[in-house]
Amino acid sequence: MSSPQQIAQTFSQALNLSGSPSHAVSTSPTQSYLAQYMQNNKKPTKALKPFSTGDIKILLLENVNQTAIDIFSNQGYQVEFYKSSLPEDELIEKIKDVHAIGIRSKTKLTANVLKHARNLVVIGCFCIGTNQVDLEAAAKSGIAVFNSPFSNSRSVAELVIAEIITLARQLGDRSIELHTGTWNKVSSKCWEIRGKTLGIIGYGHIGAQLSVLAEAMGMNVIYYDIIMIMSLGNSKQVSTLDDLLSQADFVSCHVPATPETKNLLSAPQFAAMKDGSYVINASRGTVVDIPALIQAMKAGKIAGAAIDVYPHEPAKNGENLFSNELNSWASELCSLRNVILSPHIGGSTEEAQSAIGVEVGSALTKYINEGSSTGAVNFPEVALRALDLDQQNTVRVLYIHQNVPGVLKTVNNILSNHNIEKQFTDSRGDVAYLMADISDVDIIDIKSLYEQLEQTPYKIATRLLY
Protein backbone atom coordinates (compact mmCIF):
# COMPACT_ATOMS: atom_id res chain seq x y z
CA MET A 1 0.00 0.00 0.00
CA SER A 2 1.29 3.50 -0.78
CA SER A 3 2.48 5.64 2.08
CA PRO A 4 0.84 9.04 2.63
CA GLN A 5 4.07 10.62 1.37
CA GLN A 6 3.93 8.68 -1.92
CA ILE A 7 0.31 9.62 -2.40
CA ALA A 8 1.15 13.21 -1.58
CA GLN A 9 3.66 13.21 -4.40
CA THR A 10 1.17 11.79 -6.87
CA PHE A 11 -1.37 14.45 -5.90
CA SER A 12 1.22 17.19 -6.18
CA GLN A 13 2.02 16.09 -9.70
CA ALA A 14 -1.66 16.04 -10.55
CA LEU A 15 -1.88 19.53 -9.19
CA ASN A 16 1.24 21.05 -10.60
CA LEU A 17 -0.36 24.10 -12.15
CA SER A 18 2.61 25.09 -14.23
CA GLY A 19 2.38 21.71 -15.91
CA SER A 20 -1.38 21.58 -15.85
CA PRO A 21 -3.34 22.08 -19.06
CA SER A 22 -4.61 25.56 -19.64
CA HIS A 23 -8.30 25.05 -19.02
CA ALA A 24 -7.99 23.17 -15.73
CA VAL A 25 -9.17 25.40 -12.91
CA SER A 26 -8.15 23.82 -9.64
CA THR A 27 -5.59 24.51 -6.97
CA SER A 28 -6.23 24.93 -3.31
CA PRO A 29 -9.26 22.60 -3.00
CA THR A 30 -7.16 19.59 -3.78
CA GLN A 31 -4.41 20.85 -1.54
CA SER A 32 -6.92 20.97 1.28
CA TYR A 33 -7.99 17.43 0.40
CA LEU A 34 -4.36 16.42 0.47
CA ALA A 35 -3.86 17.99 3.88
CA GLN A 36 -6.82 16.06 5.24
CA TYR A 37 -5.59 12.85 3.65
CA MET A 38 -2.11 13.20 5.08
CA GLN A 39 -3.44 13.84 8.59
CA ASN A 40 -5.83 10.90 8.67
CA ASN A 41 -4.40 8.50 6.13
CA LYS A 42 -7.98 7.87 5.02
CA LYS A 43 -10.35 9.52 2.64
CA PRO A 44 -11.96 12.63 4.04
CA THR A 45 -15.74 12.58 4.10
CA LYS A 46 -16.05 15.64 1.84
CA ALA A 47 -13.18 15.11 -0.51
CA LEU A 48 -13.92 17.48 -3.36
CA LYS A 49 -14.63 21.17 -3.20
CA PRO A 50 -15.31 23.82 -5.85
CA PHE A 51 -12.28 25.33 -7.55
CA SER A 52 -10.79 28.40 -5.98
CA THR A 53 -12.42 31.51 -7.45
CA GLY A 54 -9.36 33.46 -6.29
CA ASP A 55 -7.42 31.90 -9.18
CA ILE A 56 -9.68 33.45 -11.82
CA LYS A 57 -8.23 36.50 -13.57
CA ILE A 58 -10.53 38.96 -15.32
CA LEU A 59 -9.41 41.80 -17.56
CA LEU A 60 -11.97 44.61 -17.93
CA LEU A 61 -11.47 47.28 -20.61
CA GLU A 62 -13.40 50.33 -21.85
CA ASN A 63 -14.75 51.49 -18.50
CA VAL A 64 -17.07 48.55 -17.95
CA ASN A 65 -19.59 49.50 -15.26
CA GLN A 66 -18.91 49.23 -11.52
CA THR A 67 -21.82 46.79 -11.14
CA ALA A 68 -19.78 44.19 -13.05
CA ILE A 69 -16.63 44.90 -11.04
CA ASP A 70 -18.65 44.36 -7.85
CA ILE A 71 -20.04 41.04 -9.11
CA PHE A 72 -16.57 39.75 -10.00
CA SER A 73 -14.94 41.06 -6.82
CA ASN A 74 -17.65 39.44 -4.69
CA GLN A 75 -16.79 36.14 -6.34
CA GLY A 76 -13.18 36.62 -5.25
CA TYR A 77 -11.90 36.86 -8.84
CA GLN A 78 -8.79 38.95 -9.55
CA VAL A 79 -9.99 41.97 -11.55
CA GLU A 80 -7.76 44.22 -13.66
CA PHE A 81 -9.64 47.30 -14.89
CA TYR A 82 -8.88 49.90 -17.60
CA LYS A 83 -10.97 52.90 -18.62
CA SER A 84 -10.04 52.70 -22.30
CA SER A 85 -9.35 49.98 -24.84
CA LEU A 86 -5.72 48.88 -25.35
CA PRO A 87 -3.50 49.02 -28.44
CA GLU A 88 -3.20 45.57 -30.03
CA ASP A 89 0.32 44.79 -28.75
CA GLU A 90 -0.66 45.60 -25.14
CA LEU A 91 -3.90 43.67 -25.52
CA ILE A 92 -1.99 40.60 -26.72
CA GLU A 93 0.32 40.82 -23.70
CA LYS A 94 -2.56 41.22 -21.24
CA ILE A 95 -4.84 38.58 -22.74
CA LYS A 96 -2.21 35.81 -22.43
CA ASP A 97 -3.00 34.84 -18.85
CA VAL A 98 -6.58 35.90 -18.16
CA HIS A 99 -9.56 33.55 -17.92
CA ALA A 100 -12.14 36.17 -18.92
CA ILE A 101 -12.12 39.52 -20.69
CA GLY A 102 -14.81 42.21 -20.63
CA ILE A 103 -14.97 44.75 -23.46
CA ARG A 104 -17.37 47.19 -25.14
CA SER A 105 -17.45 48.20 -28.80
CA LYS A 106 -13.85 49.40 -29.34
CA THR A 107 -11.69 46.40 -28.50
CA LYS A 108 -11.09 44.22 -31.54
CA LEU A 109 -10.73 40.59 -30.49
CA THR A 110 -9.47 39.24 -33.79
CA ALA A 111 -8.30 35.68 -34.49
CA ASN A 112 -4.75 37.01 -34.22
CA VAL A 113 -5.36 38.43 -30.72
CA LEU A 114 -7.28 35.34 -29.57
CA LYS A 115 -4.53 32.94 -30.56
CA HIS A 116 -2.40 34.42 -27.76
CA ALA A 117 -5.09 33.82 -25.13
CA ARG A 118 -3.80 30.69 -23.42
CA ASN A 119 -6.29 30.52 -20.55
CA LEU A 120 -9.27 32.44 -21.90
CA VAL A 121 -12.59 30.66 -21.41
CA VAL A 122 -15.06 33.48 -21.89
CA ILE A 123 -15.52 36.94 -23.46
CA GLY A 124 -18.11 39.44 -22.22
CA CYS A 125 -19.25 42.16 -24.62
CA PHE A 126 -20.75 44.72 -22.24
CA CYS A 127 -22.92 46.09 -25.06
CA ILE A 128 -25.28 44.83 -27.78
CA GLY A 129 -22.92 44.62 -30.76
CA THR A 130 -20.55 41.66 -31.06
CA ASN A 131 -19.04 42.52 -34.46
CA GLN A 132 -15.78 43.54 -32.73
CA VAL A 133 -15.13 39.88 -31.84
CA ASP A 134 -14.19 37.11 -34.27
CA LEU A 135 -17.02 34.91 -33.00
CA GLU A 136 -16.09 31.89 -35.09
CA ALA A 137 -12.42 31.96 -34.09
CA ALA A 138 -13.52 32.25 -30.46
CA ALA A 139 -15.90 29.27 -30.71
CA LYS A 140 -13.29 27.14 -32.43
CA SER A 141 -10.91 27.89 -29.55
CA GLY A 142 -13.59 26.90 -27.02
CA ILE A 143 -14.22 30.48 -25.88
CA ALA A 144 -17.85 31.42 -25.24
CA VAL A 145 -18.98 35.00 -25.99
CA PHE A 146 -21.82 36.75 -24.16
CA ASN A 147 -23.42 40.17 -24.74
CA SER A 148 -26.32 42.21 -23.42
CA PRO A 149 -29.01 41.95 -26.09
CA PHE A 150 -31.38 44.71 -24.93
CA SER A 151 -30.26 46.53 -21.76
CA ASN A 152 -29.47 49.73 -23.68
CA SER A 153 -32.20 49.58 -26.34
CA ARG A 154 -34.42 52.15 -24.61
CA SER A 155 -31.49 54.57 -24.21
CA VAL A 156 -30.75 54.43 -27.95
CA ALA A 157 -34.42 54.86 -28.86
CA GLU A 158 -34.71 57.94 -26.62
CA LEU A 159 -31.58 59.50 -28.16
CA VAL A 160 -33.01 59.00 -31.65
CA ILE A 161 -36.28 60.71 -30.63
CA ALA A 162 -34.21 63.66 -29.39
CA GLU A 163 -32.32 63.73 -32.69
CA ILE A 164 -35.48 63.65 -34.80
CA ILE A 165 -36.79 66.77 -33.05
CA THR A 166 -33.39 68.45 -33.04
CA LEU A 167 -33.00 67.94 -36.80
CA ALA A 168 -36.59 68.99 -37.57
CA ARG A 169 -36.08 72.26 -35.66
CA GLN A 170 -32.41 72.84 -36.68
CA LEU A 171 -31.82 73.07 -32.95
CA GLY A 172 -28.15 72.09 -33.16
CA ASP A 173 -27.37 74.99 -35.51
CA ARG A 174 -29.31 77.51 -33.41
CA SER A 175 -27.42 76.40 -30.33
CA ILE A 176 -24.01 76.60 -32.04
CA GLU A 177 -24.89 80.09 -33.35
CA LEU A 178 -25.96 81.44 -29.98
CA HIS A 179 -22.88 79.98 -28.30
CA THR A 180 -21.00 82.60 -30.32
CA GLY A 181 -23.63 85.26 -29.57
CA THR A 182 -25.51 85.15 -32.91
CA TRP A 183 -29.29 85.62 -32.57
CA ASN A 184 -30.93 83.83 -35.54
CA LYS A 185 -34.69 83.41 -34.98
CA VAL A 186 -36.00 81.42 -37.98
CA SER A 187 -38.97 79.21 -38.80
CA SER A 188 -38.21 78.50 -42.45
CA LYS A 189 -37.70 74.72 -43.00
CA CYS A 190 -38.33 74.04 -39.30
CA TRP A 191 -41.07 71.48 -38.71
CA GLU A 192 -43.19 69.71 -36.13
CA ILE A 193 -42.65 65.96 -36.16
CA ARG A 194 -46.38 65.28 -35.69
CA GLY A 195 -47.79 63.69 -38.85
CA LYS A 196 -44.36 63.06 -40.39
CA THR A 197 -43.26 59.57 -41.43
CA LEU A 198 -40.42 57.78 -39.70
CA GLY A 199 -38.82 54.94 -41.67
CA ILE A 200 -37.00 52.45 -39.46
CA ILE A 201 -34.47 50.11 -41.07
CA GLY A 202 -34.12 47.06 -38.80
CA TYR A 203 -37.13 46.46 -36.53
CA GLY A 204 -35.37 44.61 -33.72
CA HIS A 205 -35.07 45.59 -30.07
CA ILE A 206 -34.17 49.22 -30.75
CA GLY A 207 -36.23 49.75 -33.90
CA ALA A 208 -39.37 48.44 -32.17
CA GLN A 209 -38.84 50.64 -29.06
CA LEU A 210 -38.32 53.65 -31.29
CA SER A 211 -41.49 52.85 -33.20
CA VAL A 212 -43.60 52.99 -30.01
CA LEU A 213 -42.06 56.28 -28.84
CA ALA A 214 -42.39 57.91 -32.28
CA GLU A 215 -46.05 56.94 -32.61
CA ALA A 216 -46.74 58.35 -29.15
CA MET A 217 -45.50 61.68 -30.52
CA GLY A 218 -47.85 61.58 -33.50
CA MET A 219 -45.50 60.21 -36.16
CA ASN A 220 -46.48 57.60 -38.76
CA VAL A 221 -44.06 54.67 -38.64
CA ILE A 222 -43.03 52.32 -41.42
CA TYR A 223 -40.21 49.81 -41.19
CA TYR A 224 -38.11 47.54 -43.36
CA ASP A 225 -36.52 44.34 -42.09
CA ILE A 226 -35.15 41.22 -43.77
CA ILE A 227 -37.52 39.09 -41.71
CA MET A 228 -41.27 39.42 -41.16
CA ILE A 229 -41.81 41.04 -37.78
CA MET A 230 -45.06 41.76 -35.95
CA SER A 231 -45.71 45.49 -36.00
CA LEU A 232 -46.30 47.40 -32.79
CA GLY A 233 -49.09 49.97 -32.62
CA ASN A 234 -50.08 51.25 -36.07
CA SER A 235 -46.65 50.86 -37.64
CA LYS A 236 -46.44 49.01 -40.96
CA GLN A 237 -43.77 46.78 -42.44
CA VAL A 238 -42.86 47.59 -46.06
CA SER A 239 -41.47 44.96 -48.36
CA THR A 240 -38.46 46.73 -49.83
CA LEU A 241 -35.90 49.27 -48.72
CA ASP A 242 -36.88 51.47 -51.67
CA ASP A 243 -40.51 51.49 -50.45
CA LEU A 244 -39.29 52.83 -47.14
CA LEU A 245 -36.90 55.39 -48.63
CA SER A 246 -39.51 56.83 -50.99
CA GLN A 247 -42.07 57.43 -48.19
CA ALA A 248 -40.07 58.42 -45.11
CA ASP A 249 -39.33 61.97 -43.92
CA PHE A 250 -36.84 60.57 -41.38
CA VAL A 251 -34.82 57.39 -41.99
CA SER A 252 -33.22 55.77 -38.95
CA CYS A 253 -30.87 52.75 -39.15
CA HIS A 254 -30.99 49.98 -36.51
CA VAL A 255 -29.31 47.02 -38.18
CA PRO A 256 -26.19 45.09 -37.11
CA ALA A 257 -22.82 45.42 -38.86
CA THR A 258 -22.78 42.60 -41.42
CA PRO A 259 -21.40 42.33 -44.95
CA GLU A 260 -25.01 42.92 -46.18
CA THR A 261 -25.46 46.15 -44.22
CA LYS A 262 -22.14 47.71 -45.30
CA ASN A 263 -23.02 51.01 -47.03
CA LEU A 264 -26.71 50.07 -46.83
CA LEU A 265 -27.35 53.78 -47.30
CA SER A 266 -25.14 55.09 -50.10
CA ALA A 267 -25.58 57.33 -53.19
CA PRO A 268 -28.42 55.31 -54.86
CA GLN A 269 -30.37 55.13 -51.58
CA PHE A 270 -29.97 58.85 -50.87
CA ALA A 271 -31.18 59.52 -54.42
CA ALA A 272 -34.28 57.38 -53.71
CA MET A 273 -35.17 59.39 -50.58
CA LYS A 274 -37.65 62.29 -50.46
CA ASP A 275 -36.24 65.76 -51.04
CA GLY A 276 -35.47 67.44 -47.73
CA SER A 277 -35.55 64.24 -45.69
CA TYR A 278 -33.26 63.37 -42.78
CA VAL A 279 -30.86 60.49 -42.00
CA ILE A 280 -30.05 59.07 -38.56
CA ASN A 281 -27.46 56.40 -37.84
CA ALA A 282 -26.99 55.08 -34.31
CA SER A 283 -26.29 51.49 -35.38
CA ARG A 284 -22.79 50.87 -36.72
CA GLY A 285 -20.37 53.11 -38.63
CA THR A 286 -20.23 50.81 -41.63
CA VAL A 287 -23.96 51.13 -42.37
CA VAL A 288 -23.99 54.67 -43.83
CA ASP A 289 -21.56 55.75 -46.54
CA ILE A 290 -20.50 59.12 -45.08
CA PRO A 291 -18.82 60.61 -48.18
CA ALA A 292 -22.01 59.81 -50.17
CA LEU A 293 -24.09 61.40 -47.40
CA ILE A 294 -21.96 64.56 -47.60
CA GLN A 295 -22.60 64.77 -51.34
CA ALA A 296 -26.36 64.25 -50.87
CA MET A 297 -26.45 67.01 -48.25
CA LYS A 298 -24.42 69.40 -50.40
CA ALA A 299 -26.86 68.77 -53.25
CA GLY A 300 -29.72 69.75 -50.91
CA LYS A 301 -31.33 66.32 -51.15
CA ILE A 302 -30.86 65.52 -47.45
CA ALA A 303 -31.80 68.30 -45.02
CA GLY A 304 -29.99 67.00 -41.97
CA ALA A 305 -28.24 64.06 -40.40
CA ALA A 306 -27.47 62.69 -36.95
CA ILE A 307 -24.48 60.37 -36.71
CA ASP A 308 -23.53 58.54 -33.50
CA VAL A 309 -21.26 55.84 -34.97
CA TYR A 310 -18.29 55.98 -37.36
CA PRO A 311 -16.27 53.54 -39.46
CA HIS A 312 -13.10 54.31 -37.47
CA GLU A 313 -13.76 55.47 -33.93
CA PRO A 314 -11.13 56.82 -31.51
CA ALA A 315 -10.02 54.30 -28.86
CA LYS A 316 -10.48 56.63 -25.91
CA ASN A 317 -11.91 59.92 -24.73
CA GLY A 318 -9.86 62.94 -25.72
CA GLU A 319 -8.55 61.35 -28.94
CA ASN A 320 -9.39 63.33 -32.09
CA LEU A 321 -11.79 61.91 -34.68
CA PHE A 322 -10.02 63.99 -37.34
CA SER A 323 -6.55 62.60 -36.56
CA ASN A 324 -7.30 59.23 -38.17
CA GLU A 325 -6.50 59.60 -41.87
CA LEU A 326 -9.26 57.07 -42.66
CA ASN A 327 -11.74 59.73 -41.47
CA SER A 328 -10.59 62.27 -44.08
CA TRP A 329 -14.24 63.27 -44.66
CA ALA A 330 -14.61 64.49 -41.06
CA SER A 331 -13.90 68.20 -41.57
CA GLU A 332 -16.19 68.39 -44.61
CA LEU A 333 -19.02 66.75 -42.63
CA CYS A 334 -18.50 69.22 -39.77
CA SER A 335 -18.74 72.18 -42.14
CA LEU A 336 -22.32 71.25 -43.14
CA ARG A 337 -25.45 72.77 -41.59
CA ASN A 338 -27.85 70.70 -39.49
CA VAL A 339 -25.53 67.82 -38.74
CA ILE A 340 -25.53 66.36 -35.23
CA LEU A 341 -22.40 64.40 -34.35
CA SER A 342 -22.21 62.40 -31.13
CA PRO A 343 -19.40 60.11 -29.89
CA HIS A 344 -21.15 56.71 -29.92
CA ILE A 345 -23.28 57.50 -26.87
CA GLY A 346 -26.54 55.83 -27.92
CA GLY A 347 -26.32 53.32 -25.06
CA SER A 348 -24.40 55.56 -22.68
CA THR A 349 -26.80 56.18 -19.82
CA GLU A 350 -26.40 55.30 -16.14
CA GLU A 351 -29.43 53.00 -16.37
CA ALA A 352 -28.19 51.09 -19.39
CA GLN A 353 -24.59 50.72 -18.26
CA SER A 354 -25.44 49.48 -14.79
CA ALA A 355 -28.00 46.99 -16.17
CA ILE A 356 -25.47 45.74 -18.74
CA GLY A 357 -22.85 45.33 -15.99
CA VAL A 358 -25.21 43.14 -13.98
CA GLU A 359 -26.44 41.13 -16.98
CA VAL A 360 -23.09 40.35 -18.59
CA GLY A 361 -21.26 40.12 -15.24
CA SER A 362 -23.76 37.48 -14.07
CA ALA A 363 -23.58 35.53 -17.35
CA LEU A 364 -19.78 35.37 -17.17
CA THR A 365 -19.86 34.30 -13.53
CA LYS A 366 -22.35 31.53 -14.29
CA TYR A 367 -20.21 30.31 -17.16
CA ILE A 368 -16.99 30.37 -15.15
CA ASN A 369 -18.44 28.80 -11.99
CA GLU A 370 -21.02 26.43 -13.46
CA GLY A 371 -20.27 26.13 -17.18
CA SER A 372 -23.74 27.38 -18.15
CA SER A 373 -23.62 28.87 -21.67
CA THR A 374 -27.27 29.98 -21.87
CA GLY A 375 -27.36 33.25 -23.83
CA ALA A 376 -23.95 32.79 -25.50
CA VAL A 377 -23.90 34.30 -29.00
CA ASN A 378 -21.34 31.98 -30.63
CA PHE A 379 -21.68 28.76 -28.74
CA PRO A 380 -24.04 25.83 -28.12
CA GLU A 381 -26.34 26.76 -25.23
CA VAL A 382 -25.95 24.15 -22.50
CA ALA A 383 -26.90 24.29 -18.83
CA LEU A 384 -27.48 21.94 -15.91
CA ARG A 385 -28.79 22.70 -12.43
CA ALA A 386 -26.09 24.15 -10.21
CA LEU A 387 -23.59 21.55 -9.03
CA ASP A 388 -24.78 20.08 -5.75
CA LEU A 389 -21.85 20.84 -3.49
CA ASP A 390 -23.29 18.84 -0.62
CA GLN A 391 -23.16 15.72 -2.71
CA GLN A 392 -20.07 13.63 -2.05
CA ASN A 393 -17.33 13.46 -4.65
CA THR A 394 -19.22 15.02 -7.53
CA VAL A 395 -17.42 16.56 -10.49
CA ARG A 396 -18.84 18.62 -13.32
CA VAL A 397 -17.23 17.77 -16.65
CA LEU A 398 -17.22 20.55 -19.26
CA TYR A 399 -16.00 19.26 -22.57
CA ILE A 400 -15.97 21.44 -25.68
CA HIS A 401 -15.28 19.47 -28.82
CA GLN A 402 -15.52 19.32 -32.59
CA ASN A 403 -18.99 18.44 -33.78
CA VAL A 404 -18.16 15.05 -35.34
CA PRO A 405 -19.62 11.53 -34.98
CA GLY A 406 -18.41 9.23 -32.21
CA VAL A 407 -17.68 11.76 -29.49
CA LEU A 408 -20.42 10.77 -27.04
CA LYS A 409 -19.43 7.11 -27.23
CA THR A 410 -15.79 7.97 -26.47
CA VAL A 411 -16.57 10.41 -23.68
CA ASN A 412 -19.12 8.16 -21.97
CA ASN A 413 -16.64 5.36 -22.13
CA ILE A 414 -14.14 7.55 -20.28
CA LEU A 415 -16.80 8.45 -17.69
CA SER A 416 -18.13 4.90 -17.41
CA ASN A 417 -16.58 4.03 -14.04
CA HIS A 418 -18.60 6.79 -12.42
CA ASN A 419 -22.24 7.48 -11.94
CA ILE A 420 -23.40 10.02 -14.55
CA GLU A 421 -25.94 12.03 -12.53
CA LYS A 422 -26.94 14.33 -15.37
CA GLN A 423 -25.70 15.09 -18.85
CA PHE A 424 -26.54 17.60 -21.59
CA THR A 425 -24.93 18.15 -24.93
CA ASP A 426 -25.65 20.46 -27.85
CA SER A 427 -23.89 21.68 -30.96
CA ARG A 428 -23.70 24.83 -33.04
CA GLY A 429 -21.91 24.67 -36.37
CA ASP A 430 -18.56 22.96 -35.98
CA VAL A 431 -18.51 23.18 -32.19
CA ALA A 432 -20.30 21.04 -29.60
CA TYR A 433 -20.42 21.28 -25.83
CA LEU A 434 -21.02 18.46 -23.38
CA MET A 435 -21.76 18.98 -19.71
CA ALA A 436 -22.04 16.09 -17.27
CA ASP A 437 -22.19 15.78 -13.50
CA ILE A 438 -20.55 12.56 -12.37
CA SER A 439 -20.39 11.20 -8.84
CA ASP A 440 -18.23 8.65 -7.01
CA VAL A 441 -15.12 10.40 -8.22
CA ASP A 442 -11.98 10.00 -6.18
CA ILE A 443 -9.43 12.78 -6.33
CA ILE A 444 -6.96 10.45 -8.04
CA ASP A 445 -9.55 9.87 -10.78
CA ILE A 446 -9.71 13.54 -11.61
CA LYS A 447 -6.28 13.76 -13.15
CA SER A 448 -6.85 10.58 -15.12
CA LEU A 449 -10.29 11.75 -16.33
CA TYR A 450 -8.83 15.08 -17.33
CA GLU A 451 -5.95 13.51 -19.23
CA GLN A 452 -8.17 11.03 -21.05
CA LEU A 453 -10.58 13.76 -22.15
CA GLU A 454 -7.70 15.99 -23.23
CA GLN A 455 -6.23 13.19 -25.32
CA THR A 456 -9.41 12.60 -27.35
CA PRO A 457 -8.86 13.68 -30.96
CA TYR A 458 -11.97 15.94 -31.06
CA LYS A 459 -11.19 17.91 -27.91
CA ILE A 460 -11.22 21.72 -28.06
CA ALA A 461 -11.17 22.45 -24.31
CA THR A 462 -11.82 20.59 -21.08
CA ARG A 463 -12.67 21.96 -17.64
CA LEU A 464 -13.48 20.00 -14.53
CA LEU A 465 -15.36 21.81 -11.79
CA TYR A 466 -15.46 20.43 -8.27
Ligand SMILES: NC(=O)c1ccc[n+]([C@@H]2O[C@H](COP(=O)([O-])OP(=O)(O)OC[C@H]3O[C@@H](n4cnc5c(N)ncnc54)[C@H](O)[C@@H]3O)[C@@H](O)[C@H]2O)c1
Ligand atom coordinates in the same frame (compact mmCIF):
# COMPACT_ATOMS: atom_id res chain seq x y z
N1 LIG B 1 -25.22 53.73 -30.86
C1 LIG B 1 -25.17 52.90 -29.85
O1 LIG B 1 -24.64 53.20 -28.81
C2 LIG B 1 -25.79 51.55 -29.98
C3 LIG B 1 -26.35 50.96 -28.84
C4 LIG B 1 -26.94 49.72 -28.96
C5 LIG B 1 -26.93 49.06 -30.17
N2 LIG B 1 -26.36 49.63 -31.25
C6 LIG B 1 -26.40 48.94 -32.53
O2 LIG B 1 -27.74 48.97 -33.02
C7 LIG B 1 -27.93 47.88 -33.88
C8 LIG B 1 -29.31 47.28 -33.68
O3 LIG B 1 -29.47 46.84 -32.36
P1 LIG B 1 -30.75 45.97 -31.92
O4 LIG B 1 -30.56 45.64 -30.51
O5 LIG B 1 -32.01 46.63 -32.33
O6 LIG B 1 -30.51 44.68 -32.80
P2 LIG B 1 -31.55 43.52 -33.10
O7 LIG B 1 -30.75 42.34 -33.46
O8 LIG B 1 -32.56 43.40 -32.04
O9 LIG B 1 -32.29 44.05 -34.42
C9 LIG B 1 -31.65 44.19 -35.64
C10 LIG B 1 -32.69 44.01 -36.74
O10 LIG B 1 -32.05 44.29 -37.97
C11 LIG B 1 -32.58 43.37 -38.92
N3 LIG B 1 -31.65 43.31 -40.06
C12 LIG B 1 -30.48 42.64 -40.15
N4 LIG B 1 -29.94 42.83 -41.37
C13 LIG B 1 -30.78 43.64 -42.04
C14 LIG B 1 -30.75 44.19 -43.35
N5 LIG B 1 -29.75 43.94 -44.21
N6 LIG B 1 -31.78 44.98 -43.72
C15 LIG B 1 -32.81 45.22 -42.87
N7 LIG B 1 -32.89 44.71 -41.63
C16 LIG B 1 -31.88 43.93 -41.21
C17 LIG B 1 -32.70 42.09 -38.14
O11 LIG B 1 -33.57 41.19 -38.77
C18 LIG B 1 -33.23 42.59 -36.82
O12 LIG B 1 -34.63 42.61 -36.77
C19 LIG B 1 -26.77 46.93 -33.60
O13 LIG B 1 -25.83 47.06 -34.63
C20 LIG B 1 -26.12 47.46 -32.38
O14 LIG B 1 -24.76 47.21 -32.35
C21 LIG B 1 -25.80 50.87 -31.18
Ligand SMILES: O=C(O)CC[C@@H](O)C(=O)O
Ligand atom coordinates in the same frame (compact mmCIF):
# COMPACT_ATOMS: atom_id res chain seq x y z
O1 LIG C 1 -21.00 50.87 -25.11
C1 LIG C 1 -20.48 50.71 -26.20
O2 LIG C 1 -19.28 50.90 -26.44
C2 LIG C 1 -21.30 50.19 -27.38
C3 LIG C 1 -22.73 50.60 -27.37
C4 LIG C 1 -23.53 50.01 -28.50
O3 LIG C 1 -22.97 50.28 -29.72
C5 LIG C 1 -23.80 48.55 -28.37
O4 LIG C 1 -23.44 47.78 -29.24
O5 LIG C 1 -24.41 48.18 -27.36
